[in-house]
Amino acid sequence: MFVTRPYLPPLDELLPLLEGIWERRWLTNHGPLHQRFEAELRNFLSTPFISPTANGMLALEIAIEAAELSGEIITTPYSFVATTHAIRRSQLTPVFVDIRRDDVNMDPHRVEERITEKTSAIVAVHCYGNPCDLERLQDLADRHSLKLLYDAAHAFGVRHKGRSVLASGDFSTLSFHATKAFNTFEGGAIISKSASAKSVIDQLCNFGITDEVTIQAVGANAKMNEFSAALGLIQLMHFAHAQEGRRKVDKRYREALHNVPGIELIDIPPETEPNYSYFPVFVTEEFRLSRDGLYEELKSHGIMSRRYFYPLLSTLPMYRSFESAAPANLPVATRAAEQILCLPIYHDLSEADQDRVIEILMP
Numbered sequence: 001m002f003v004t005r006p007y008l009p010p011l012d013e014l015l016p017l018l019e020g021i022w023e024r025r026w027l028t029n030h031g032p033l034h035q036r037f038e039a040e041l042r043n044f045l046s047t048p049f050i051s052p053t054a055n056g057m058l059a060l061e062i063a064i065e066a067a068e069l070s071g072e073i074i075t076t077p078y079s080f081v082a083t084t085h086a087i088r089r090s091q092l093t094p095v096f097v098d099i100r101r102d103d104v105n106m107d108p109h110r111v112e113e114r115i116t117e118k119t120s121a122i123v124a125v126h127c128y129g130n131p132c133d134l135e136r137l138q139d140l141a142d143r144h145s146l147k148l149l150y151d152a153a154h155a156f157g158v159r160h161k162g163r164s165v166l167a168s169g170d171f172s173t174l175s176f177h178a179t180k181a182f183n184t185f186e187g188g189a190i191i192s193k194s195a196s197a198k199s200v201i202d203q204l205c206n207f208g209i210t211d212e213v214t215i216q217a218v219g220a221n222a223k224m225n226e227f228s229a230a231l232g233l234i235q236l237m238h239f240a241h242a243q244e245g246r247r248k249v250d251k252r253y254r255e256a257l258h259n260v261p262g263i264e265l266i267d268i269p270p271e272t273e274p275n276y277s278y279f280p281v282f283v284t285e286e287f288r289l290s291r292d293g294l295y296e297e298l299k300s301h302g303i304m305s306r307r308y309f310y311p312l313l314s315t316l317p318m319y320r321s322f323e324s325a326a327p328a329n330l331p332v333a334t335r336a337a338e339q340i341l342c343l344p345i346y347h348d349l350s351e352a353d354q355d356r357v358i359e360i361l362m363p
């Protein structure tokens with residue numbers, strides 16, 4: 001049993017779209033399925049400007065480039081490595097700030113303390129799909145004239161106060177990787193806020209090409225191919241079903257584990273419609289095993305949990321010498337990286353398999 005298992009729709013639903021690809025021999029470069037997927041994503045996510053991409057990391061790199069940032073970027077150390085690498089690969093300096101224990105997202109108070117004249121943006125992550133403090137981060141960005149980017153890799157379909165979380169900030173990026181709530185094998189998307197920003201993004205995703213004889217920017221190849229777009233079109237029709245499967249698993253874990261000494265759950269934040277793609281628990285000193293001990297015990301029973309997100313990004317060799325990486329600046333994130341374990345959750349995790357996990361966690 002793995003920490004996740006990708007949702008795949010019935011193959012026969014996909015085949016007609018694949019036959020179309022075979023007939024047209026149009027495999028990539030904004031083909032008809034890319035265009036259809038883009039239009040359907042726009043409606044599905046209620047977001048007017050969206051550009052499908054090859055993956056979530058390139059989506060973030062392109063969004064950072066489109067935002068025209070410089071100097072220092074305030075960000076979280078508690079994420080997947082793609083977040084900080086995307087900042088660094090754009091020749092910018094990540095400045096790490098601590099997170100809040102209740103939702104493991106960046107703490108706006110710590111963000112404010114770190115703003116200097118070199119700061120050009122905040123890159124926040126909706127970790128495990130928990131919405132960041134959208135209002136306070138926007139207020140900080142507005143007061144200090146900073147760009148606000150969300151790495152929303154975990155937050156496909158997540159809504160807060162009746163709105164998609166993707167409606168917040170200047171840019172948001174999604175990942176459609178196999179392990180995500182919504183997958184196209186590999187894939188991603190960039191959400192922007194205007195037609196002009198989207199047009200810059202589309203150009204940057206296609207080598208900076210404007211037309212056959214005009215290349216206006218040093219772009220990348222970040223386009224989504226037709227196969228992924230075909231799968232995405234079918235996956236959209238199944239998202240609610242897959243989400244419902246995960247919701248049931250989430251509910252059973254919460255009912256079984258809420259009173260286990262030494263196991264602390266992360267509550268679903270108020271006014272949030274989650275996508276249930278991760279089930280993180282804090283394994284505290286009160287538990288009979290350390291977090292790593294529990295990881296090993298689960299593994300010995302064939303249950304592959306994951307330590308998302310350990311190691312903390314600020315401790316990686318390429319970041320640990322940054323002044324903001326000092327563990328004393330990041331006590332909450334340091335504890336989270338030491339204590340959190342993500343338990344298996346996916347749409348068709350059987351009750352019997354889930355009970356095997358729960359049994360091992362019981363006192």
Ligand code: T4K
Pocket residue numbers: 002003004005006055056057058079080082083125151153154174175176177178179187188304306308
């Ligand atoms: N920002 C954030 C906050 C992210 O979390 C990520 C990616 C990104 C940006 C970048 O997005 P992408 O460029 O990836 O689109 C995984 C994923 O590779 C990565 O996409 C994801 N975050 C990260 C949180 O998790 P690993 O190292 O855990 O993957 P892996 O291969 O060990 O897979 C985990 C488990 O999933 C496996 O034990 C079994 C299962 N699995 C995996 C794959 C690939 C399957 O059942 N089928 C599969 O095809 O990183």
